[in-house]
Amino acid sequence: MAFLWLFIFLASFFCTNAELISSLPGQPQNVTFKQYSDYIVTDDRHGRALFYYFVEAHSKDALSLPLTLWLNGVSNMLYVDSPVGVGFSYSNTTSDYNNWNDTMTADENLKFLLKWFEKFPEYRNLDLYLAGDSYAGHFVPQLAAVVLEYNRKPNVNPIKLKGIALGNPLLDIVISVDSADYLWYHGAISAELRTMKKKLCNGTRFFLEYSQDKPSEDCKKMMAKMDEELGVDFDTGDMLLPRCVSGQQDLGSETTGIGDPCLADRIIEYINKPEVQKALHANTTGLPYLWDLCSGPIKYQMDNLAINIMPTLSAFLKKDHIPILLYSGDQDVKVPVTQTRKIANMLARHVKLTTLQENGPWYNGYQVGGWSQAFGKLRKGKNVTYLTFATVKGGAHMVPFTSPSQSLILFKSFINGSPPPTTSLN
Known part of the structure; x- marks a missing residue:
């Protein structure tokens, strides 16, 4: 199960020295941002705790920026290994690892978010964006739904949910995975x-x-x-990705659209170094397994794959007026761009959105970053974009992993409430 990433746009804050990361092995010494990491206990009785790594944005007034929780970044980033049994997150109750499901994940992530706000109350009233890739097509909308449900409770301080972004998302298994x-x-x-x-x-x-x-x-x-x-060397997450050969140099290039085939291996090796874990204040309980991507002792209820998320997204657009960005790396076979585009068009028709921006290229600097289309409707006398579909040229299943520059452009545009740039820097 993919781990959860929380990316947060924030400003300076005061934390305990135990959370502050003084340095990370291999990281330049003159970084101009602060880093923090720790565990948030989500269940005292069971001993469940989610691990996070938070990077503060380099901004003079970051508190004027929104808060983005990325499930599965830009600006301030808070990465969370979720659910328990994935990455460094754990439970002291072994049975928690059995038959975990989407509902439990959403509830646990809401507990995490609320307790994180208790720890950092200065961010409690910021605008909140939820985002993620792959199975976050379930995690993000389901968390958004419980956030909205929480907001409807009496005498609570509502969480200011402003939008969600989903990359190559599993939304409807009948449509999403047809390759x-x-x-x-x-x-x-x-x-x-x-x-x-x-x-x-x-x-x-x-x-x-x-x-x-x-x-x-x-x-x-x-x-x-x-x-x-x-063939055995074909990567269904990235059609362009070469095979990782031991000892080879970094072949990745955003210019060519080819990712680094050995990057994942290097990340896993780095995070499992004792000195790195010590610097991160991670693995403090001595977990009996290594940190890995999309791996851990958790046994998920795999029939949850069949849950159709499209009705939830329709409700966000129609009832709650929550803007949605659907983006898709066009080299992904697991959830192909053709299928996510089909879902975007179906959502627009179902909610009766009109096309506000015809399909056309968007730019990452001087280069075409992909193609996008925007849908919306008239509200309070002006056209408002509620649904944006964007492709990422050369992007893989996890777009931020292989195409960080293009991801940054898309996400900046989304939180600013504008379409991706349609002209180059020329």
Whole structure:
């Protein structure tokens, strides 16, 4: 299960010396921002605690900026390993790791957020944005829903939820994971395999069967054909990514749109160094496993994959007037750009939004960063954008991981309530 990232736009604050990171191994000594890390206990009885790493923004007046909780950044960033049993987050009650689900994750993340606000009350009344990638297509809307539910309680200080951003999100398993046409039009699979993926074992059936470890003979046959045609070195999260070869130099380049194939390995190696964990005030209980990406002892209720999030998003747009950004790295096979665009158009039609900005290129400096389209409606006498769909040229399944500069442009535009820039710097 993907870990949770909380990215926060904030200003200077006072923390205990135990939380302040004086330095990180390998990090330049003259950094101009402050860093903090610690655990937030979300359940005293069970001994559940979520680990976070917070980076303060370099800004003269960051308290005038919104707070962004990134599930799965820019400016101030608060990364949280969530749910428990992922990364450095843990529970002292072993049974907590069994049969965890989306509802429990949302409730736990709300507890975390409220307790974090208690620790840092100066940020309690800032505008809040929720964002994330991949399975955060579940985590973010579900957290947003419990935040709005919390706000409806009597005598509470409401959380100022202002918008959500979702990258390559799993929203509707019937639509989101269908990759047959995407792979076919990229020339990656044969007509025979395309037909198998459509008629014998489609993406939805494949994910549901394999998540329950009960693959049918049809899906086994399709998967064997996939392995044969795509090869062992093909990364379904990034069609452009080369294979990581031991000792090779960084091949990544945002100019070419190719990510660094060994970056994940280096991150895992770095975070598992004892001196790094000590500097981060992490793994203070001596966990019996290593920190890893999307891994841990937790056993998730995988039937939650089938939960349809589209009704929740529709309610945000129609009832709560919460703006949504859907962005998609166009080299992702897991949740292809074609499917997220289909969902965006379906949402716009369902909520009766009109097109405020026709599909066209947006720019990252001098280069085309991708293509975008904006939908909205007339409110209080002016057109308001409620739904933006944007592609990220060369982006992978985790866009901020492979395309940080483009991600920054998209997110800055979103929190400013404007479309991505449609002209280059020329």
